[in-house]
Amino acid sequence: MSGVVKHILLLKFKDSISPDEQTALIQKYAxxxxxxxxxxxxxxxxxxxxxxxxxxxxxxxxxxFDSPQGRDEYLVHPVHDSFAKELLGAVDNALVFDFNPTVALKANS
Amino acid sequence: MSGVVKHILLLKFKDSISPDEQTALIQKYAxxxxxxxxxxxxxxxxxxxxxxxxxxxxxxxxxxFDSPQGRDEYLVHPVHDSFAKELLGAVDNALVFDFNPTVALKANS
Incomplete structure (x- = not known):
């Protein structure tokens, strides 16, 4: 998988964030x-x-991301930085885990 | 993505589990x-x-997994059940999160 980085974010929105506000934030993320x-x-x-x-x-x-460098560019990108501040203000809890995936294939595939 | 289920497990091994024991467990999982x-x-x-x-x-x-039903078959499969008990005995903390992915594509892809 060379330098590929998968960046997992798990979160829980604050109870005060309405479903419509959640949807708007997810659309911005996407x-x-x-x-x-x-x-x-x-x-x-x-x-x-x-x-x-x-x-x-x-x-x-x-x-x-294609590489840790790509992940790093993302983290400091002004569009991400602005969005991340808005998103983190809307959550009770957030977890970030990045990894370089090792892929297991089925023996018969 | 139809009924695809992505099943995330995050964990922290106990300090008492050696690197070799960790590797053996990961190989069993894979x-x-x-x-x-x-x-x-x-x-x-x-x-x-x-x-x-x-x-x-x-x-x-x-x-x-192709579907929630596939995920359910996995969870109760005797090979998984036996492995999961062994793995969970070796960890301090484990988190499981399953989701049916919505995929965002770049506008230019």
């Missing part, structure tokens, strides 16, 4: 790849786990 | 797709984030 070339992929979703081990987090966002 | 047909993809890595928001988690594992 639009970041149009402004930040280092951001090669973006996917998100809400928790549908059944093991009750999600520790209160309700939303996951995974961004993909 | 071999699960060979035993469990519902498990369509698997990738993992250690934290390389720079924002100090990883909340102590050191390893991420993302499994992919």
């Amino acid at each position: 639009a970041l790849p149009n402004s930040i070339s280092a951001m090669k992929g973006f996917e998100w979703g809400t928790d549908i786990s059944v093991e009750n081990m999600h520790q209160g987090f309700t939303h996951a966002f995974i961004s993909t | 071999a699960l797709p060979n035993s469990i047909s519902a498990m369509k993809g698997f990738e993992w890595g250690t934290d390389i984030s720079v924002e100090n928001m990883h909340q102590g988690f050191t390893h991420a594992f993302i499994s992919t």
Whole structure:
């Protein structure tokens, strides 16, 4: 996978943030790849786990970068910086985990 | 993305689990797709984030299933059940978050 970085953000919105406000923030997040070339992929979703081990987090966002340098460019990009401040002001809890994926393939694939 | 489920596990191993024991557990995890047909993809890595928001988690594992039903088959599969008990006995903290990904594409892609 060379230098690919997957950047996981888990969060829980504050109770004071309405569903419409949540949607607007998620749409802004999903639009970041149009402004930040280092951001090669973006996917998100809400928790549908059944093991009750999600520790209160309700939303996951995974961004993909070609390299740690791309991740670094993203973090300091003014469009990201402005958005991140707005988003973090709307959450009770946020967790960020980045990793360089090792991919396991099925023996028969 | 239809019914695809991405299953994120974040964990921190106990200090008593040696690097060799960690590697052996990770290799067992990466071999699960060979035993469990519902498990369509698997990738993992250690934290390389720079924002100090990883909340102590050191390893991420993302499994992919075609549907919530596939995820459910995995959870109760005897090979998974046996492995999960062994793995959870080796960790201080574990977080599981499943989601059905909505994918954002760049406007120019």
